[in-house]
Amino acid sequence: MADVMTLSGIRKAYGGGRSPRVEVLHGIDLALAEGEFAALTGPSGSGKSTLLNIMGLLEAPTSGTLVIAGQSTAGSDDALRTALRSRYLGFIFQFHHLLAAFSALENVMMPVHAAHGRVTRADRQRALALLERVGLSAHAHKSPLQLSGGQQQRVAIVRALMARPRLVLADEPTGNLDTQSAQEAFALMREINASDGVTFLIVTHDPRLADTCDRQIRLVDGQLVASPDTGVNASPPA
Numbered sequence: 001m002a003d004v005m006t007l008s009g010i011r012k013a014y015g016g017g018r019s020p021r022v023e024v025l026h027g028i029d030l031a032l033a034e035g036e037f038a039a040l041t042g043p044s045g046s047g048k049s050t051l052l053n054i055m056g057l058l059e060a061p062t063s064g065t066l067v068i069a070g071q072s073t074a075g076s077d078d079a080l081r082t083a084l085r086s087r088y089l090g091f092i093f094q095f096h097h098l099l100a101a102f103s104a105l106e107n108v109m110m111p112v113h114a115a116h117g118r119v120t121r122a123d124r125q126r127a128l129a130l131l132e133r134v135g136l137s138a139h140a141h142k143s144p145l146q147l148s149g150g151q152q153q154r155v156a157i158v159r160a161l162m163a164r165p166r167l168v169l170a171d172e173p174t175g176n177l178d179t180q181s182a183q184e185a186f187a188l189m190r191e192i193n194a195s196d197g198v199t200f201l202i203v204t205h206d207p208r209l210a211d212t213c214d215r216q217i218r219l220v221d222g223q224l225v226a227s228p229d230t231g232v233n234a235s236p237p238a
């Protein structure tokens with residue numbers, strides 16, 4: 001199976017100059033295959049968000065290479081990184097980042113608006129279909145403030161899918177939800193993975209949710225280690 005993303009020797013250091021230089025990622029080699037549903041786990045401060053930000057082209061590594069859908073990002077400028085991000089990547093965050101001044105429907109259409117500066121009739125139909133798929137048709141024109149936490153996160157999940165990404169990066173998407181809503185959000189991501197083949201990498205602190213993934217990628221002190229639960233290491237399944 002083709003890799004949707006490959007990282008080689010990724011290092012990230014903060015500081016330098018007057019403040020002490022601290023390296024938080026120490027040479028990450030990782031390949032995510034098309035269609036994988038993977039968890040990223042590890043203790044607080046181990047570098048999960050930093051790694052996700054680098055994979056999301058939101059932060060540049062200090063060294064190492066990142067290839068997305070066969071395209072190297074080496075030497076890419078901001079415009080190319082933005083283009084690659086909107087073409088291939090979707091994002092889900094713990095605090096969903098929905099905009100209260102806009103309806104659920106408008107929030108779902110936001111990535112397309114951001115990428116193209118306008119929204120077509122087809123985009124609107126797609127956004128409505130996505131909301132229908134997650135049982136939120138009746139809430140399409142409401143503000144996120146009128147929705148429950150679980151409903152808000154479902155809006156955020158379909159917003160991440162709006163631009164048909166190949167890889168969705170989710171940073172603790174269930175961290176702010178009750179147990180049932182968290183399980184429902186995970187089940188929804190799993191269903192989308194199975195039906196649409198979208199690859200997911202999900203940061204979670206919940207071992208039970210991580211266990212439902214095909215693969216666990218574990219980060220400790222800025223290095224990938226074999227998962228104690230599955231014995232699976234940083235390589236994708238053969």
Ligand SMILES: Nc1ncnc2c1ncn2[C@@H]1O[C@H](COP(=O)(O)OP(=O)(O)OP(=O)(O)O)[C@@H](O)[C@H]1O
Binds near residue numbers: 024045049051
């Ligand atoms: N902008 C920054 N400047 C300096 N240090 C940073 C910066 N961002 C992160 N760090 C440090 O990098 C390390 C890894 O942080 P990161 O947020 O990636 O960990 P994490 O595994 O996601 O933690 P958590 O599970 O608590 O969210 C931490 O020691 C953090 O203090």
